[in-house]
Amino acid sequence: MVKVENLVKRYGNFVALDHLELKINEGEVFGLLGPNGSGKTTAISCMLALLKYDKGNIEIFGEKIKPGSYNIKRQIGIVPQNVAVFEELSVIENIDYFCGLYIRSKAERKKLVNEAIGFTGLEKYTKMRPKQLSGGLLRRLNIACGIVHKPRLVIMDEPTVAVDPQSRNKILEGIQELNKNGSTIIYTSHYMEEVEQICTRIAIIDGGRCIANGTKEELKSMIKTGETITVENVFISEKQLSEIKEIQNVFELQYEDNVLVLRCTSAKHNLIRLMNYLQDNDISFGRVFSELPTLNDVFLEITGKKLRD
Amino acid sequence: MTVFKCYMKITKKNIGMILMYFAIFAVISTVMFYVSSGDNGNSQFKSSKLAAGIVDNDKSGVSEKLAEYLSKLHDTDMLENDIDVLQEKMYYYKYDIIIQIPEGFSEKFLSGDARVSVTQKPGSYSYMYVESQINDFINRIIKYNIAGYTMEESFEKVQDVKESKVTLVDVNGNGGEMPGFAFLFQYFPYTSIAILGNVLGLIVYSFRKREVKNRIAASAVSLRRQSVEAFLAFIVIGVIIWAAFLALVFIMKGKELLNNANMFYYILNSFTVMALSLSIAFFTGILAKKPDMVNMIITPVSLFMSFLGGVFVPLNILNGTVRKAARFIPVYWYEDVNNKLSEYAEIPADVIKEIWGGIGIQVLYILMFIALTLAVSRYQVQEK
Numbered sequence: 001m002v003k004v005e006n007l008v009k010r011y012g013n014f015v016a017l018d019h020l021e022l023k024i025n026e027g028e029v030f031g032l033l034g035p036n037g038s039g040k041t042t043a044i045s046c047m048l049a050l051l052k053y054d055k056g057n058i059e060i061f062g063e064k065i066k067p068g069s070y071n072i073k074r075q076i077g078i079v080p081q082n083v084a085v086f087e088e089l090s091v092i093e094n095i096d097y098f099c100g101l102y103i104r105s106k107a108e109r110k111k112l113v114n115e116a117i118g119f120t121g122l123e124k125y126t127k128m129r130p131k132q133l134s135g136g137l138l139r140r141l142n143i144a145c146g147i148v149h150k151p152r153l154v155i156m157d158e159p160t161v162a163v164d165p166q167s168r169n170k171i172l173e174g175i176q177e178l179n180k181n182g183s184t185i186i187y188t189s190h191y192m193e194e195v196e197q198i199c200t201r202i203a204i205i206d207g208g209r210c211i212a213n214g215t216k217e218e219l220k221s222m223i224k225t226g227e228t229i230t231v232e233n234v235f236i237s238e239k240q241l242s243e244i245k246e247i248q249n250v251f252e253l254q255y256e257d258n259v260l261v262l263r264c265t266s267a268k269h270n271l272i273r274l275m276n277y278l279q280d281n282d283i284s285f286g287r288v289f290s291e292l293p294t295l296n297d298v299f300l301e302i303t304g305k306k307l308r309d
Numbered sequence: 310m311t312v313f314k315c316y317m318k319i320t321k322k323n324i325g326m327i328l329m330y331f332a333i334f335a336v337i338s339t340v341m342f343y344v345s346s347g348d349n350g351n352s353q354f355k356s357s358k359l360a361a362g363i364v365d366n367d368k369s370g371v372s373e374k375l376a377e378y379l380s381k382l383h384d385t386d387m388l389e390n391d392i393d394v395l396q397e398k399m400y401y402y403k404y405d406i407i408i409q410i411p412e413g414f415s416e417k418f419l420s421g422d423a424r425v426s427v428t429q430k431p432g433s434y435s436y437m438y439v440e441s442q443i444n445d446f447i448n449r450i451i452k453y454n455i456a457g458y459t460m461e462e463s464f465e466k467v468q469d470v471k472e473s474k475v476t477l478v479d480v481n482g483n484g485g486e487m488p489g490f491a492f493l494f495q496y497f498p499y500t501s502i503a504i505l506g507n508v509l510g511l512i513v514y515s516f517r518k519r520e521v522k523n524r525i526a527a528s529a530v531s532l533r534r535q536s537v538e539a540f541l542a543f544i545v546i547g548v549i550i551w552a553a554f555l556a557l558v559f560i561m562k563g564k565e566l567l568n569n570a571n572m573f574y575y576i577l578n579s580f581t582v583m584a585l586s587l588s589i590a591f592f593t594g595i596l597a598k599k600p601d602m603v604n605m606i607i608t609p610v611s612l613f614m615s616f617l618g619g620v621f622v623p624l625n626i627l628n629g630t631v632r633k634a635a636r637f638i639p640v641y642w643y644e645d646v647n648n649k650l651s652e653y654a655e656i657p658a659d660v661i662k663e664i665w666g667g668i669g670i671q672v673l674y675i676l677m678f679i680a681l682t683l684a685v686s687r688y689q690v691q692e693k
Contacts, residue, residue, distance in 0.1 A: 045523070048523075048526075048527040049527075050523050050526055050527060067526075067532070068531065070529045070530075070531060071529075073527060073528060073529050074529040076527065078523075078524055078527045080520045080523060080524060081520075082519075082520045083520070084518070084520030084521045084523070084524045085521070086315070086319065086515050086521065087515065087600065088318075088319045088322050088323075088511070088512075088515065089315075089318060089319065089322070093318060097311060097314075097315050097318075098524065098528075100311035100314070101311055101525065101528035101529060101530050102528060102529050145524070146524075
């Protein structure tokens, strides 16, 4: 459905997109994960023909997108990073206006506007102006304006920024429902938990390049970390640390403020082996927990930095 | 017509502010009209008649002839000699002046000792004018009488001379009067700039917000269509405000305007200043970085242009330097045209040229504001 090939975008000497390659299939919730400034929004702007790019090719629905590709644009919905509505219009008037940019028939528009209001749970707020809405409700209005015309492809650029957890969950549920109803979704975020929760396929971008691409399982299998074990309130000597590092499957160790973090390759009994060592050496400890790798681990291992750095 | 309708909807939301400015306009122009139409020394010279009450205590043929003579020069009423009634009439300004012809007036007439008593309202100097007319009457009768004319013949001669009185040379053809609706046209620029600047400036700002702009640019409506619809909305909103203003003029002074030979130029000039207001609104919308900034720009600009351009203070009382500086303000040219139109009932050919020149300069200002807007807009895009 969307094909981005060899995309290069420069702002003077700064390379915002560096030979970016993406392929998004129909029916997917495709996550574009990367830290702030990694090029997510620039990539989206290029996909929507809002920005000229220096090199490469973008095809949507099998056609190259240009600023005048209105037949393609008609089938795309956009939910921008910042709330993009008119302060002077009410909730219902805003949704109707943005629907009007795609749908001419008044009767059809009325039906779609009501559906979008219902979908985003804004029934009680239709007469209110954006200023009167909370942050979460504003985000929902922003989404309603982007999906009201029932687009085949919805591009959401960090739609949950600065939203409370309750509203965030509601938004994420809505996105999954939208996908079930047949829309393909491109979802950008720097919140890995969100991307992990809703995306069927994920591309991790950094410095304008796609550094990894696949399902979350595929991405996690790309890295060495199979398990991360954390032990709190533990007192270990230098010698003991060297010995722990020698335990089977442990490939990285961190000890700071009496907290021990071990990274192990994927294997059985990693935790048991560590527990045995602590018991044998009569080392007391507090809480212990073991975690499977996250997308943050994927990002950390590939780029050497944390996702939110 | 989505973009067009959005402009209309947002304008409708601002109807309260629009009505407020119209109310201010109506009040200011009405008050200023009544203030200016009073005898404040600024009006042009014109022939005038006084409201005069005459008390004839002599009841003679001579005193009757004098009353008859005065009735041809002024609006006169014959009154009884009742001091209370006379005081009341003066108190309520029924008469500008009360002339009392004393008993025995006819007997002293030919000797030249006859005097009348003149009472007038405070602060007026009209009595000198009337006294001079009465003295002139008495002297002429005496002269004719000495020349051998009978009293009756002398009266007729004096009446004849007085009937061919000096008439005002009405150079401009308006009888020295400024049309009442001219005041309404005078205050229009302030209303127009304030309303259109605040409403449309805000809409332009709203459409310019980066996210909204991108959302619309990513939609199925072409950029060209958006621009055409926005332009159309600008014109329609401008014309609605202008039409509302004209409707107000017609309600207040419709007959006078319809009978005025310069109606076309008044309407054309006001249309030009409306277009000027649109261009200022466009420019303001592009300059503003926050919604509040629109009002912060428009309020001082509209007041500055109005004060210096002759909206609130007539151009002829501005001093030379200020007036020279005011020539750089587009509203000045509107008011200049407006003043020329109100000075002449029928405009001479050379003044018509000046009027078209004034309108032309306003059009140049409109083009300048549009060019500035496009330049700033381009600069902002490059900066991003």
